[in-house]
Amino acid sequence: MKRKLSFTSLFLAVISFSAFGQQYSVLIKGGHVIDPKNNINAIMDVALNGDTVKSVAKNIDPKLAIQVVNAKMDQTYSNGPNALPPDGFTLRTGVTTVVDAGCAGWKSFPDFKKQTIDISKTRVLALLNIVGEGMRGGTYEQNIADMDPQNTARVAKENTDHVVGIKLAHFNGHDWTPTDKAVEAGKLANVPVMIDFGGSTPTLSIEELFLKHLRPGDIFTHCFGQLSSREPILDITTGKIKPFVHEARKRGILFDVGYGGISFAFSQAIPAIKSGFYPNTISTDIHTGSMNNAMKDMLNVMSKFLAMGMDLQSVIKASTWAPAQAIQREQLGSLTVGGVADVAVLRLLKGNFNMNDTGVFGFFDYTGTKITGKEKLECEATIRAGKVVYDLNGITTPIIAPKKINTKL
DSSP, rough: OOOEEEEOOTTTTOOOOBBTTEEEEEEEEEEEEEEETTEEEEEEEEEEEEEEEEEEEESSGGGEEEEEOOOOOOOOTTHHHHOGGGGGGGGGGTTTEEEEEEEEEETTHHIIIIIIIIOOSSSSEEEEESSSTOOOOGGGOOHHHHHHHHHHHHHHHTTTEEEEEEEEEEOOOOOOOHHHHHHHHHHHOOOOOEEEOOBOOSSOOHHHHHHIIITTTOOSSSSTTOOSSSSSSETTTTOOOOOOHHHHHHHHHHEEOOBOSSSHHHHHHHHHTTTOOOSSSSOOOOOOOHHTTTTOHHHHHHHHHHHHOOHHHHHHHHHHHHHHHHHTTTTTTSSSSSSSSOOEEEEESSOOOOOOOOOOEEEEEETTOOOOEEEEEEEEEEETTTEEESSSSEEEEEOOOOOOOOOOO
């Protein structure tokens, strides 16, 4: 079996000091750095000092670092039961930043910030639900009277460190009012809008959505879903992406995976990928239903796109730098020197990994459709704000960073 490591600052890159001869807090040695923003795709070292990337170069002396991560391998929903605390499901898969997709509205955001954002090691950002009560389900999310663009925008502008956009989710009905209210809030707060149709009969026209309601930079999530209550982007009779979808992409509409419980189908994704229609952003819609079913986690979703024929560099870009751009947080999602020191060290498993006689990995969707692939991503280590927060196989030396460092100015 061939194994390969990749670095990626999964959308996920301190203290500043100069010890006796030691310039860096953490040095990641010998990994394959994939950094689409800076056009790096090579074996490199990455040096961090506190929560900042200090150097990306070849052959950085390990004696200059307090901790060394050996990345070189041989051969080459809102307060409900479905909601998850981020740290238990992010760091172990290389994810250092998440964007909550609408659990909180303007009324409930203060509680969400207190109980989730403020206490998580994971960087938690948020799309603010256009429904003031947030994602409470049932009649709450169907209440157009509780969709308040002015107050939604106000709370977004009061919390610019955390709120990165507006979300419409789960509305059932043939009515453009919720979409237009979400877009109005996005305009007032100068942030993008993400649309997740709940469904309607007849279905709302996504051509009208893309060309008449959304703005360049707005996001259509669950783009590879195939449900009777939502119009898909791929014509199931021809197996081709609908022409107006390409037109929408040229206008700047972004297509996001948002892989959840029933929001992704291979019947949409495989023909799209084979035709060259890649998602702008790869993401999960993680909750107790999706994580224990076909979706599982971010790395499993990324591995599915590898299995469908998307190349590794494109998968990494769609999972890191492109999402950072989509939410206007361009200080994230790359290993830019001087940038944020969030890093994921990934192993690219190849071939038979004690699985079965075919030497492949199996991936399935909620319909039961199964495909196989010969590669799968696994997280070896995660560094958040310059600190090793997850290490699968003890590749960090020393494992525990010194608590006190003698400094010499």
